[in-house]
Amino acid sequence: xxxxxxxxxxxxxxxxxxxxxxxxxxxxxxxxxxxxxxxxxxxxxxxxxxxxxxxxxxxxxxxxxxxxxxxxxxxxxxxxxxxxxxxxxxxxxxxxxxxxxxxxxxxxxxxxxxxxxxxxxxxxxxxxxxxxxxxxxxxxxxxxxxxxxxxxxxxxxxxxxxxxxxxxxxxxxxxxxxxxxxxxxxxxxxxxxxxxxxxxxxxxxxxxxxxxxxxxxxxxxxxxxxxxxxxxxxxxxxxxxxxxx
Numbered sequence: 001x002x003x004x005x006x007x008x009x010x011x012x013x014x015x016x017x018x019x020x021x022x023x024x025x026x027x028x029x030x031x032x033x034x035x036x037x038x039x040x041x042x043x044x045x046x047x048x049x050x051x052x053x054x055x056x057x058x059x060x061x062x063x064x065x066x067x068x069x070x071x072x073x074x075x076x077x078x079x080x081x082x083x084x085x086x087x088x089x090x091x092x093x094x095x096x097x098x099x100x101x102x103x104x105x106x107x108x109x110x111x112x113x114x115x116x117x118x119x120x121x122x123x124x125x126x127x128x129x130x131x132x133x134x135x136x137x138x139x140x141x142x143x144x145x146x147x148x149x150x151x152x153x154x155x156x157x158x159x160x161x162x163x164x165x166x167x168x169x170x171x172x173x174x175x176x177x178x179x180x181x182x183x184x185x186x187x188x189x190x191x192x193x194x195x196x197x198x199x200x201x202x203x204x205x206x207x208x209x210x211x212x213x214x215x216x217x218x219x220x221x222x223x224x225x226x227x228x229x230x231x232x233x234x235x236x237x238x239x240x241x242x243x244x245x
Contacts, residue, residue: 004092005201006219007193007209009163014191017212018149018163024204025161028150030071037147040164042067043108043173044222045138052138053226056218061089065222066133068104072145072177080104084129092196097126101175108140108173140173142225145182158198161205165191169225183232185224192219 009017030038045066046052055063063086070080080103084095099107103126106116113127120126146167153159168182193214195201201209208214 002092002196002198003090003200005195005216007195007214007216008219009191009193009212009214011165011189011191013212014163014165017193017208017214020208020211021151021161021205024154024202025151025159026154028152028160028162030150037149037165039071039073039145040069040148041072041143041145042069042221043140043143044225045133046141047137047139050141050226051136053223056220056223059218061087063087066138067222068099068107068140070104070175082107082126082129084132095125095129097123097129099126104175108175110139142169142171142222142229143173143180143182144169144185144221144225146221153202156202159202159205160196162194162196163191164194164221167192167221167224169221169228171229183228185221185228192221 044052052063052065056065065085066083067085068080068082070078078101080099080101082097082099086093086095102119103116106119107130113130116130117127144167146164149163149165151161153161167185169185170180170182172180174180195205
């Protein structure tokens, strides 16, 4: 299990904060010499009562969320992960299954387990994960996209620092970027800084957080998306399966 701390970063200080962080980190393996950031897209699952959203808002100490994460700018080499991301008090954990395009389409289309078993050639735990979230009556509800800057600590590779900007969401759960109409989540005025570590925050990173007045917050992009889309009448009502207003 890992600690995960999140902070909002105003756009006015993001560049300066990023420059300070880069003095102590190396680019994540997903970053190459041609680009400073990469696009992340996630399709989140929930039930008609939005239980995952409610659990987060209630601050439950034990909760899970399910998503399929993929990378739209991976230049033809499509891959995705089906993830269960959980929280147990102050520690986080993640169960992850690598998916190809065929498996993603089958899962999003809610195809039967036997079809998915025929397409799944390598991951014994994948079917159990699918059975779990289907038993909870979860289905795809929102898609969230953003640009990610990602780093690992130079002295301690277990330290991972990410900054996510241009965060957008939509009620469509389509894989095709051209078929969605995303809505900016916060007017692009805020980025999200996230720190992941085994059990501590290094001194240099604490000093940077203090310098810019960054305050740890309980931030959920999924929760932000649910609230944002509800403003545009794009979600379904919890009880009647009609639009949530």
